[in-house]
Amino acid sequence: MKIRIFLLLTTLFIAIFGAYHIKSITHAESNKMNTHITGTKIETATFSGGCFWCSESDFEKAEGVISVISGFTGGTEKNPSYKDVSSGKTSHLEAVQIRYDADRITYRELLELFWKHIDPTDPGGQFVDRGSQYRSAIFYHSQMQRQLAEESRKALEDSGVFDQPLVTEILPYTAFYEAEDYHQDYYKKNPLRYQFYRYRSGRDQFLEAVWKDRKTTLPKAAESGTSKYSKPDDDTIRKKLSPLEYEVTRKNGTEPPFDNAYWDNRKEGIYVDIVSGEPLFSSKDQFKSGTGWPSFTRPIEAGNIIEIEDKSLFMVRTEVRSRHGDSHLGHVFTDGPAPTGLRYCINSASLRFIPRENMAEEGYGEYVNLLK
Numbered sequence: 579m580k581i582r583i584f585l586l587l588t589t590l591f592i593a594i595f596g597a598y599h600i601k602s603i604t605h606a607e608s609n610k611m612n613t614h615i616t617g618t619k620i621e622t623a624t625f626s627g628g629c630f631w632c633s634e635s636d637f638e639k640a641e642g643v644i645s646v647i648s649g650f651t652g653g654t655e656k657n658p659s660y661k662d663v664s665s666g667k668t669s670h671l672e673a674v675q676i677r678y679d680a681d682r683i684t685y686r687e688l689l690e691l692f693w694k695h696i697d698p699t700d701p702g703g704q705f706v707d708r709g710s711q712y713r714s715a716i717f718y719h720s721q722m723q724r725q726l727a728e729e730s731r732k733a734l735e736d737s738g739v740f741d742q743p744l745v746t747e748i749l750p751y752t753a754f755y756e757a758e759d760y761h762q763d764y765y766k767k768n769p770l771r772y773q774f775y776r777y778r779s780g781r782d783q784f785l786e787a788v789w790k791d792r793k794t795t796l797p798k799a800a801e802s803g804t805s806k807y808s809k810p811d812d813d814t815i816r817k818k819l820s821p822l823e824y825e826v827t828r829k830n831g832t833e834p835p836f837d838n839a840y841w842d843n844r845k846e847g848i849y850v851d852i853v854s855g856e857p858l859f860s861s862k863d864q865f866k867s868g869t870g871w872p873s874f875t876r877p878i879e880a881g882n883i884i885e886i887e888d889k890s891l892f893m894v895r896t897e898v899r900s901r902h903g904d905s906h907l908g909h910v911f912t913d914g915p916a917p918t919g920l921r922y923c924i925n926s927a928s929l930r931f932i933p934r935e936n937m938a939e940e941g942y943g944e945y946v947n948l949l950k
Contacts, residue, residue, distance in 0.1 A: 624717040628704025642683025699742035807856035807902040826927040827905040835870025838926035854903030
C-alpha cells in the first residue's frame, strides 16, 4: 500500500513538474528554440510613441513583425499597473515591444515606421495624451541599435520635415512590463472604441498633414555622412558574394575552421570588409590562435567596428559587425595575448585581404606605415 502511494505521489509530482517545465520552456525559451530550429533571426525593438494601442496597431501591420506587446518601460518601479502609469504616478512610459524577423524587416525600417507615426517635436506627450508617460522615446537593446537610432534621428533632422527641434529621446533599454490583457490587441477587441479614440486624438490628421506630400522614404544616414564606405543594396551584394560569404555576412553564419582563406595567412597587408571595403584589421595585429579562424588583437580602425551582445546558441557572447557594411564578422573574446588581451575571432568570408604592395593602388596607402 505504501509503495502504491509513493508511486502515485511520484507520478503526480513528475506530471506537475513536467507541465511546469514545459510551460517555462514555452514562455522563456521558445524564441531561442524557434530561432535555432528554423534559422529565423528574431530580434527585439522597444519604442514609446504615446498611446500604445495606436503604436501596437501601426507596427503589427508591417511585414516581418512577429508580435507587438503593449506595456511600460523606462521607469524604476517594478510591475507597474496601467492605472499607475497612465496617471503619471510612475516614471514609466507607455511603450510597445516588438519581436521581428530581421531577415524580412530591418531595424532601420522599424525606425522609419516609428518616426512616421509620432510627433517627435512634442516634449509633453503625444497628441491628445499629455504627460511625460506619453512622450516619445527609442529604447535601444544594443550599441548597434543606438547608433542606428541616432543616425536615423539626425537624418530626419537634416531632412527639413519638421520646423521644430526633435525631442524624442534615445535611451538604454532596462526592463519591459506587459500591460494588462485587455490592452493587448485593443484595436482588434474593441474596434469601434479604438477608432473613435484614434480619430479624436488628432494623430492621423497630424501625420497626414506632415507626410502626405513627402517622399515615402526618409533620407538614409549614410547619404548625409562623409564616409566613402557604404553597404550596397541586397541584389548587388548577392551578385558580388559567394553563397558562403553571403551566409556569413548577411545571415550571421560561421565558416568551417581550418578550411577558410586567411586562418593561416602570413602575408603583410590589411583586411577590409568584403561588402563595404572599410578597413578592419592589420596583419601586424594578427596572431595564430589555434582556433582555425583568423584572429586579431585589435581593429585597425576602432570606429569601423560595432560590438553587440549575442545571446544565441544559449550563451552570451560579443558579436563583431562592421559599421558601414553592417556585415557579421565574428566575435571578440577576452582570452587574447598582450597588449590588449583580446581575441577578435573573425570569419575569412567577411574579409578581403589587400597585400601591402597593392594598398596604395587600391586607396589604402595611409595604412602602409602601420605595418612597419
